[in-house]
Amino acid sequence: MNREKPNIKCPKCDYEWHTRSVLHMVSCPSCNQKIRNSVRAQLMKIVQQKRAIVGLETAIILIAFVIIAAAFSFMVVNQGLFATDRGKTVISQGLQQAGTPLIVDGTIFVRTTPDGTAVNYAVVPIKAFGTNYVNMGKNQTSVILRVGDKAWANAYLGVLHVGYSNGAGYNASSTVYDPTGKQFDDFVGFQMANQTVTGEPSSLYVNETYSAGYAKGLTTGVVFTVSNSNGDEALNSGEEGYLLVALGTDAQALARQQVSLELRIENSATISIVFQVPASMPANSYVAVY
Template identity: 30%
Template sequence: MRGWRIVKDERGFTGLEAAIVLVAFVVVAAVFSYVMLGAGFFTTQKSKQVVDTGVKQASSSLTLDGQYIYLNCTSDAKGTTGSNGKVGEIYFYITQTAGGVSVDLNKTSLAIASAEGYKQIFYNESATAGTNASWYYECVKGDNDNTVEVNEKYKIVIDLYDSTGSSLWDTIGDLQPNDEITIEVKPPVGAPLTITKQLPPSFTNLTYV
């Protein structure tokens, strides 16, 4: 009687088994692809946030409405006129830039520089016009709150002297004819609005430059 002999034969590997193996490979590849896509989407989102933040920090949300700033040289503003005059008050109008973000003026600072010095002052919510308010704002067009939003217009007033006539800007001196001044409006987010002007050789009650 002849003994049994085990013979290695792969002819029993059926199509069903091949399909199972193929499906397993496909599932593993799909899971791996999903993980890679998820990581890619996350990276793209973070990159977009970084770019958006960079744009907000690099661009200003405020712009000068019109091209002029106005110099009040009347005696009521503690100014004087003529070729030896001095500026008592400066005012100008601002609005939001196209695509800019809203700006909270209560959190905004203002700086002014002349040949004699530089001064930065933060907004004082408790101060009002004529009561030691170094600068203040008035809503010209909008909902009359403290935020500059789309299609709104605000007047910024810089009072160079207080009610007793003492200069609040001792570090920059009196602003006189032919002086050059630079004003910066610095919002809490974004680049400042910078205005540089050469003052005229003589002042009238209201001079614009």
């Protein structure tokens, strides 16, 4: 039988033995002298060391949990901020698309044919509302035109430019036409230019007098022009714009017929403009209808 190594010694009789007691005092097996249990102190020291190690490990684990919680909290806050910002964007876009930046600003005029039986032209004044400017370029705007039981999917022809007759057709300049101080008949007979002033192919529509345009044949469609324009294709706040609606021979509006325009600007709601041709009209003149 293996004898365990002594771990305590009696100071009176010098007897050594091995004990596992955790009591403060133990009795010497040789002389029965009560002596202080030094083994317990060693055991307590070991226990305290183990407790310190366990406490350190607990602190490390706690710090790790705090770091993970902080990272998770940051992620949650970041997602919340992203969701809030995205919500603001969606609401802003929704409000923008729910409203229209254009309104009718004044009286709509129609022009009667030389015999007074129909209308072949209309002028609709509009202005920007609630925004600094509205881009009226051909790629950003569309107009659904309906006359009686006839309709055109997109009758918008773009912004009116300054043009010059070249005999066989028209030359279009890069300058936007400004009707300030002009009569409607001076420019409403717009025609499509076949080339630019430098000889390049063109599909821009340019100004022409009503009489010349009527003689050559009006093109059914809608063009846009701006009074007191700053030279771009946008309708700025404070400017007065005009939708020039030409109705060709096969699209003329007869008495009591309804004419409607559905004007759609990029990223906005549709503005509907509806008017009815009067029952009786003077020939070859402008008549207010709205």
